[in-house]
Amino acid sequence: DIVMTQSPDSLAVSLGERATIDCKSSQSVLYSSNNKNYLAWYQQKPRQPPKLLIYWASTRESGVPDRFSGSGSGTDFTLTISSLQAEDVAVYYCQQYYSTLPTFGPGTKVDIK
Amino acid sequence: QVQLQESGPGLVKPSETLSLTCTVSGGSISSYYWNWIRQFPGKGLEWIGHVYYSGSTSYNPSLKSRVTISVDTSKNQISLRLSSVTAADTAVYYCARASNWNDLLLEYWGQGTLVTVSS
Numbered sequence: 001d002i003v004m005t006q007s008p009d010s011l012a013v014s015l016g017e018r019a020t021i022d023c024k025s026s027q028s029v030l031y032s033s034n035n036k037n038y039l040a041w042y043q044q045k046p047r048q049p050p051k052l053l054i055y056w057a058s059t060r061e062s063g064v065p066d067r068f069s070g071s072g073s074g075t076d077f078t079l080t081i082s083s084l085q086a087e088d089v090a091v092y093y094c095q096q097y098y099s100t101l102p103t104f105g106p107g108t109k110v111d112i113k
Numbered sequence: 114q115v116q117l118q119e120s121g122p123g124l125v126k127p128s129e130t131l132s133l134t135c136t137v138s139g140g141s142i143s144s145y146y147w148n149w150i151r152q153f154p155g156k157g158l159e160w161i162g163h164v165y166y167s168g169s170t171s172y173n174p175s176l177k178s179r180v181t182i183s184v185d186t187s188k189n190q191i192s193l194r195l196s197s198v199t200a201a202d203t204a205v206y207y208c209a210r211a212s213n214w215n216d217l218l219l220e221y222w223g224q225g226t227l228v229t230v231s232s
Binding site for chain 2: 038040042048049050051052055056061091093095097100101102103104106107
């Protein structure tokens with residue numbers, strides 16, 4: 001199984017400031033034949049299901065604000081919220097869909113400082 | 114916009130079979146993969162398996178001996194059965210439709226249903 005880890009476990013950022021979450025996979029999720037990273041990010045607000053934010057490591061889902069961006073390749077990935085808004089308080093999960101058994105990171109909780 | 118709604122018993126006894134249904138509205142089941150995912154009380158997420166509208170399935174190897182996922186296109190429903198449950202199967206169970214881009218990329222989610230395993 002591909003093991004996903006995230007850091008930090010939680011962070012508190014002032015409104016309007018940048019939030020950065022890291023995600024690492026235990027093996028590369030870059031598929032060489034199409035040069036795509038099979039890595040997604042989800043946002044989960046309290047009492048709601050996860051919501052797809054980013055896929056292919058850096059492609060925003062339709063309707064996702066452009067303050068959310070994804071970067072990285074291979075085994076190391078980052079989700080950045082460029083200017084934190086109150087509605088961004090949530091837990092963020094990365095997921096690899098490279099292998100036939102998709103796996104998720106443990107989540108990073110983002111709060112307002 | 115497609116909507117998914119999970120339903121089923123919220124309480125299941127140990128050793129019995131958990132049975133859930135996901136009803137799809139606002140869109141067709143056809144041409145998509147339909148996934149089941151569960152979220153444990155500690156918030157970790159685990160993929161259970163998926164079914165294509167044609168009926169072909171793929172399961173998490175750790176659950177494969179106990180899981181059955183099926184599709185009923187006439188009712189626009191996807192079903193999950195998990196046998197021989199224990200307390201470790203207590204979780205919120207979600208159904209999710211995969212994206213057009215990949216069968217394991219989870220684009221639309223239901224609200225989830227909490228299943229507690231307890232006598």
